[in-house]
Amino acid sequence: MTMLALGGALAAAEVPVVAPTSIYEHEVKPLLETYCYECHGDGAHKGDVTLDEIQTSADIAADRETWETVLHHVRTREMPPEDADVMPSDMEREAITGWIERELLHFDAAHPDPGRVTLRRLNRAEYNATIRDLIGTDFKPANDFPPDDSGYGFDNVGDALSLPPVLLEKYLAAADKILDQAIVTDPIRSSVRHIPASLADIGFNAIGDRGDGWVHLISLEEDDASVELSLPAGDYLFRVHAFATKVGGAVKGQGSEQPIVFTDDPGPTKLALMLNDSFVQDFVVGTDEARPNVYETRMGISAGPQRFRASVARKRGTPEDETYMLNGRIGHQQPGIVFVKWLEIEGPLPAATRRTRADTLTLAGDGALTPAKELVLKNGGEAALFFTTDRATEVILRAQAYARQAGAEPARMELRVDGKPVKTFEVLAPAALQPIPGQRIFSPNLLVARPCVYELRTQISAGRHEFSAAFLNHTTDPAATNPNLRDRQLVVQHLEISDLSSSVLIPEKPTILATLFNDAAGAAADSSSGIVGRKKLAPVNETILARKILTRFMRRAWRRPVQPGEVERLISLYALARKTGDGFDASVKLAMKAVIGSPNFLFLGNTHAASRQVVVPDIPAASASGETIAIAARPLDEIALASRLSYFLWSSMPDDELLALAEHEQLRAQLPAQVRRMLKSPKAHALVENFAGQWLQIRSLENFQPDRKLFPDFDLSLRNAMQRETESFFEYVLREDRPLTDFITADYTFVNARLAKFYGLPGTYDDEFQHVSLASTPRRGVLTHGSVLTLTSNPTRTSPVKRGKWVLENLLGTPPPPPPANVPELDDKSRQLSGTLRQQMEQHRKNPTCASCHARMDPIGFCLENFDAIGAWRERDGADAIDATGKLGPAHAFSGAAELTTLLAKYRRQDFLHCVTEKMLTYALGRGPEYYDRPAIDKIIRSLEENEDRFSVLILGVVQSFPFQMERADSDAPDSVPVNQPGSTVASVQP
């Protein structure tokens, strides 16, 4: 069996082959006998661990995992257990751990194994990001793909990612969709999409279908029915079939037990038709259930995914509407319930719609562009666009905007044509924060500015025209207590013109593709005419042009130089389409579809170089059985390195700079500079979403719905704010190159007004997330983030066990084994155990089967009991006072989260660094950690220690590590020990 032989062989270089060392016999075995065999030897095998069956060194190598665990537990004093009769001295511990380390880790110093990274397909996040960078379209085609399986906690692990036949169909369909949208060659036909409300997406808290296809929407919860469609740009009609019930008030079971009683006329119920987060038009909904109406509005949309929404928002935006509802929500609740049966989207309508985003508008007067590419107008500011028409025509002119409020009167916007005022609008502001002292703020929609679309329809003459939006009444109110109410501004998002007498525009190619086509045209002209500088004049041979375009496209898509002959096969697809009668663009497009349907696009791994010669010779070693085995390593070639690097830091393809460096074999020489450059790019946000999202598990927060009766504060906005907090925090540690230990001990975090209120932080905050000190609070590090505290709780109560387990798994890297089978769950209604949760768990721990693991998990969890199941501070759990004391190992007592995190950082820092490094390496490589990665990990930890645990040192350390830089010379070399099953899940413990 080669697997065993490898360990034996390598061990053979250091220790006598057959018998265990005399050190083992004389120094180690007696210690194991004294301290371990009671449970793990002489026939005892607690936790399935036996330590007395070693005969040869090969046995140790074969059972490497066990000995790694022993090493860890002895070192961290988790074993022998606290209640053992006798304890080893520090020197005795040292003797055991030293021997295991030598036996296990010193075998391969001469010939380390870089491991095998399985060829793998792009996962969904990577597919979306790669298409974004390759084609320049923003829609996320992979969102239609089945979810990716994950292994070792990450969804980029090759062994766990499979490719069922349905996914191939999705790939081919996506290739069609992506390129048909990017390169439009057929006339766009209008069509109607009809979506029954029961198949639409229904808001966070909505009840849904009442059984006959009518879906309830209530204003208190700001419910909506919506559908996301990816459509060609143009003008569309959006229709909704709806009626409303007459009387108002919350209904039992719908967010509030107390119906609202209106003392005066409740007024009409309005349904707003919206595009994404922009309000387009609202309607008073008829209340005759027998004759439901269809409500329709016309809207201009840009290409890509758009969400069409029918929403029953609360009324707000003006000071009079800042009334508070039950649950502390802002704005007037509308009376009644709106029932929706279906949504319909028809278009594109015959009209040439051209949208100009704020960042490309012409600014006159006072104003500035925000990072979100919105144009903020101040005193006398005016945003304009110019357009030309060759005939008199009727146009719809639209501006999408919102206001920031100050003073009593609403912001006023004037739409002008050729400088002349045509129509003035009052522009609503998103509801302001903290208007009345003493009121709680828990509004989901305060976070999202609600822009509206303002439009006019007018006749214009032939010629050049200017269309502009001007801000008329800027003012400031520096004394306002609410920071959101101090400066009145008009924020313009885009201007848009719909020419009603012109047909639907054929959209232009995304910039990336347009550039590709144009540059290739230039190059083709050069080569066909032979005259540099006279590109436009010479006729271009179309096939040459196609070849140029496709070669460039292939190089980017396949992330490597194109091999001779590869483009010829593609050209035959182009030629086929040409012969069938398609135009040039359509024919190139067909070939491009094949490029992104190809496994060369879809798979990551060293695909192009796999057949090249093995340059580093195998170094054979004699094993105990005489078999010859060696794992030879060679440097990953630079092309593959470029992809490994860019998928690690960006979850996307290498950019031109990376690829060019790799092609010239200069990437390795410039790694630190390139890594720094890449981390500065906005694309590095992928590390936050994909690495942090999975490491800290905040990705799964969206699946959590704490019990609504017990935790009425928890809504979409709070959940989003929690997620944003942890993401912002991670991004800060990353971008500011903070020490990794900040994850455990940071006395700062990021909050907006919503979260600050929830955490009870003093001071005023606005909608933006800002850096705040937690020094005077009990919160420290990610462990006390609302996100982590929520996702480690049950819907109705906290789970100290889950919290403890989360810390062991994600911060300390010492996950507990799964619970043994047939342990009765700790039922909420259970009568077997009594007292507080802590007392119940203590009774549970009397069961020796449970004790050894729960003794590690529970104390950590219980010290977080001051945070309830959604992370809010509490002093009592029901009637019981919280007892947040505990012990970290036998020696260190603590009370509360702040003390715990201090102890963790002090005494478990090594474990933490090891854990983060191992997880980062797993993510970077796309394979599970192996014992032979240990030297690489230790090396990274050493350099972290020398550099104040800086984040960049970790990233660079991983990039420069042996497993990242090298590959096995023989990719089929067997693994030396049985590998863990990927993706095996640890059954959750129900305390």
Added chain:
Amino acid sequence: MSNQWQMPRRTFLRGLGAAIALPVLDSFLPTRALASVGAPKTFPKRVAWIYVPNGANMADWTPQAIGADYELPLILEPLGAHRRDLTVLTGLANHQGDELGDGGGAHARASASFLTGVHPRKTAGANIKAGVSVDQIAANQIGDRTRLPSLELSCDAGQRAGSCDSGYSCAYQFNLSWRSETQPVNAEVNPRAAFERLFGSADLAASAETAGRRALYRKSILDYVLDDARRLDAKLGLADRRKFDEYLTAVRDLERRIERAAQFPTPAIPEGSAAPEMFETYEQHMTLMYEIMALAFQTDSTRIATFCVAHDGSNRPYPTIGIRDGHHDLSHHREDPEKKQKLAQINRYHVTQFSRFLDRLKSIPEGDGNLLDNSTILYGSALSNGDKHSPENLPILLAGKGGGTIATGRHLRVDDKTPMTNVYRSMLDSVGVRTEKVGDSTGKLDQLFSASA
């Protein structure tokens, strides 16, 4: 500028498919055949499984008497007209849906084990595993005789996000059919898309030239991609090749399906049928799905079908019959007579829909008889008493004579705890599929057949 207007009465389906992408295979299909398929000389035998969730109120389901002379209880009453075509089966069990040490999650297990006869591995996502379902066993053997190897229908789309029953992946709870032990077959929920699977989409039919071109292009891309894959495969090491094999298999699978599409031209839409109307209610949705199944059998587009009327654990209310409580809530009746009565009403309502489906099948003449005579259709639930999640003594009906092999018109009591899968083996026999075992089967149910009647 915009106005409100009264909804016109729609008599045709408008773009219902928009929300859900059409199956990509559509674009591979050759253009519609001009003539319909010639009438076969012998009539094909069909087999189908229809699944209803949450068990039944057994007191109102199980007939008192055994044999031919039994009285139809409340739930089965709507089947009065079909009693000579029916076999009521009592005593069957779905053992693999039982807890077997896995704790909660009875509803996910019920669905996942019902057609597989395999106890599903408890996992929330990674490494899902059940077994090949009986319909897919049949499809593997005789599926190549028709244009579609099998048809999977459901009224409940899988859950978009979030977790399903007690630690089980949603894949278990929303799929009945399993192609392999790790790969469930997602059922079609959209009647329009299902219809287009049978008869092609109206878009493609619009222009034969466009459709032909599209099919040609798709085929060319597939050829190119397969060629690419082969070249890549040759460069890979063994370990990577094992992984890459999934891609090659998928390409070949798709190619085979295109070939099949060429071999079996799209049938003409039978006289009197049309693309499904837009549905608004659950009842319309069910009716449409049953109609699709009838059309599939009528045009011999497939001989194997499954239909999930609602997923197990469904908490749907039934306002059309005056029941506003959720089905699942009612199934946990704790012996409350009022809840049990309501549960029976829901069971009866589902049986009523099934009875209409049987009407429809009997309206299609085949030789001296009708389509139902040449079919074997199992109807039932994987639970009996939903309150206790009991997987034994299940409510099961068998409709149709299986081409004359099955002696119908009886209430059969089988030995207690006889596995459901034994019935499946007999059903497979009736359509000429040979098997040694289906899931946990221990034999066949010989009592079903005419010879032993």
